[in-house]
Amino acid sequence: MEPSSAAAAGKDFPYTARTTCYIEVHADGAVTHGSDHAAYERAVAGVSRLFAVWPGEWSSRLFAVDDLDEYAKAHGIKHDEERTGLKEHVHEVRWVESGHEQNPRSPYVGIDVTLVCGCAIHDLSTFAAQMKEQRGWVVATSGGWGSSSGPGGTAYSLRVRRKSLTR
Ligand SMILES: [Zn+2]
Structure with missing residues (x-):
């Protein structure tokens, strides 16, 4: 499954929707679930990559979380005036x-x-x-x-x- 770009969806991406699950792919290939502050820090540092799974009715879609700034604002990790x-x-x-x-x-x-x-x-x-x-x-x-x-x-x-x- 080729991931889509979360950045392409901009602010409309459902970063905080209850149904959006996050997976983190670490440098050694290990895969973990969740989206805590530490995961964000690792992704920013480039030691892991974050993906979001958006479950659909017939198939789930995989997104690369390629706009970490938007992700951080949505999760309250970074202040977002807007x-x-x-x-x-x-x-x-x-x-x-x-x-x-x-x-x-x-x-x-x-x-x-x-x-x-x-x-x-x-x-x-x-x-x-x-x-x-x-x-x-x-x-x-x-x-x-x-x-x-x-x-x-x-x-x-x-x-x-x-x-x-x-x-
Ligand atoms: Zn004020």
Whole structure:
């Protein structure tokens, strides 16, 4: 089976689809499964090659992962401004406690956040990681979050651990 090029599919390649499996072919010919950070590092170093198997209904297709940059962005190994909506900078945020009734016994508090810096949140886990680093916020990444647009821009409704919230 001659592999197709994942790079040729560009951003449309289903890098993170649940059905996409990765195989790594090592220099000694050994084949392993999976796509962890170490596999990416080996592929970048050229000591192994990564392939993706995309199962189809009648036959599976094999792709050479020949755009490792795109692969790394899709897997969050490299920051991707386009996918996450978030710049790699210190965000300028404004927040207020949300108007919804708060449960005072919950360790989390609902807040409405506006990103004055102009970023958008497309990927909550990336935003959570950035805010942890920048302000020490512990943003809940499981459960619902939402956004609403108004005259002041887009406000995101998030839940943050009360004790970690700082101005
Ligand atoms: Zn920002």
